[in-house]
Amino acid sequence: MGRTQTYKDVSLERSLKPSKAFQKAHFWNALERSKFSILGSFEDYKDSAAKPVKALKHSLIFWTGAIAATFVLGHGTAEAIATELSQSNLVTTESGNPNSAPLQITLENYPSFNSQRLDQQLRLYADHLNTFGVPDILIVGSSRALQGVDPVALQQALTAQGYPEPNVFNFSINGATAQVIGVLLRQILTPDQLPQLIVWADGSRAFNSGRADITYSGILTSEGYRILETGVRPIQSPQSQSSLTAECLSTPLTNYASCDRPSTSANLLDLPPIYPILPEVVSDRPTSDLDSTGFQPVADQFNPTTYYREFPRVAGQYDSNYIPFELGGEQQEATIAIANFAQAQQIPLIFVNLPLTRDYLDPARQTYEDQFRQHMQQLAARAGFIFHDLSQQQELMQNEYFADPSHLNRYGASAVAARLAADPTIPWAFLLSVGVGTADADGTEAIYE
DSSP: OOOOOOHHHHHHOOSSSOOHHHHHHHHHHHHHHHHHHHHHHHHHHOOTTTOHHHHHHHHHHHHHHHHHHHHHIIIIIHHHHHHHHHTTTSOOOTTSOTTSOOOBOOGGGOOOOSOHHHHHHHHHHHHHHHHHOSOSEEEEOSHHHHTTSOHHHHHHHHHHTTOOOOOEEEOOOTTOOHHHHHHIIIIISOGGGOOSEEEEEEOGGGGOTTSOOHHHHHHHTSHHHHHHTTTOOSSOOGGGOOSOBHHHHTSOGGGGGGSOOOOTTSOGGGSOOOOOOOHHHHHTSOOOSSOTTSOOOOOOOOOHHHHHHHSOOOOGGGOTTTSSOOSSHHHHHHHHHHHHHHHHTTOOEEEEEOOOOTTTOOHHHHHHHHHHHHHHHHHHHHHTOEEEEOTTOGGGOSGGGBSSSSOBOHHHHHHHHHHHHTOTTSOTHHHHHHOOOOBOTTSOBOOOO
16 A cells, blocks of 8 residues: 655645646745745734834845745755656555545645644644634734733633633734634634634734735735635535545646636535544644643733843834824724624624733824724724723733733733623623533533643
8 A cells, every 4th residue: 555645745746747837836836925924924023112123134034045945845846756756657645545535625734824823723723622612702813812811811710700611712813903803703714613702802003904914915815715715614524525635736826726626606604613633633743832722821021121122112103013004994894894793693792902011102102092992992883892992901001911012921911811801891791691611522521721
């Protein structure tokens, strides 16, 4: 029996000898993915108060390396694999048997969305669904929410308030804007994978249509999104698996339309629920910077004296996160679409405006943030979601609660969670009406580690 090959093996080369056209397409496709990966890393890394210069330096270094790497992958590696495959004159399938069915698309071989964090969170979420079932509360947002709202602290605080122990997961993504959150909630996850309540925690950056939306653009041009558009979601049930194969996925862009694939007119909301990955697969993965609830615990504490020795201080009037500052446009449209979707699914949507340090809020930034608060209050009333403002809570703005001028650390994330749990304006009682608890997918009790 021939050796079993993974999607990665097959996708690098699908024919006996790559044509010049295929080599060229492979090279530019890899280069495009590398570009968005690097730009996404730059977007995730930079802090508006200080880090752009250092981030740009790292991006240029990685960009140069990516060009060299994709050149090698696009030519030398393809030649080597072509030689190996030509010895058998066969295309290997999932079982290694040339007569068996072609490799099916599952979470484990699903192409990247050009966002390492999104790819990583999808696997963590599948594990969570398999172990605890669908969350009662789903936290979403950018890196500010990723390290700014602790799911376990929120669970414990709500339990202390008298609520049955809720199931909480943090599905935040670095660089996520309203448009990115829209793709996650409305396209990537199925209705059966959605929670009872959504806590969307973030700030003005995610809603500024004047900024280039690098993360969203990267997702839209990714191989993962092209597969998503065919109706195949990353976390799926066996019966929803498509006839799309690894050979089809490796077809150059110009020939992709010829692949046998389901109709894109199918209603994505009608697709079946989760298909969790196996525990033994999880154990082989490298150690993550996220815990099992999707949260990124950061212990660093912001000290302005030492911080600005390493990073330059950028005044708000020159901050690219605010200039230009446009609260209408595509991000507002995405926010309204998310609110309408949540209402249609009967899921309460709570937006939390996370705190910032006093050091960060110079007069220019304070003016922009005041405009954002007013805008979100009006939008919430019009679109039908709850706006909860923590940005003016003085006790949450102390430096010990922050890792840098605008990102909370684990201590701040715990304090925010406690504050949210104690707030009577958030409809936590809704959880009682639908029934909550950390139960396994099979209905048995489960406990967070």
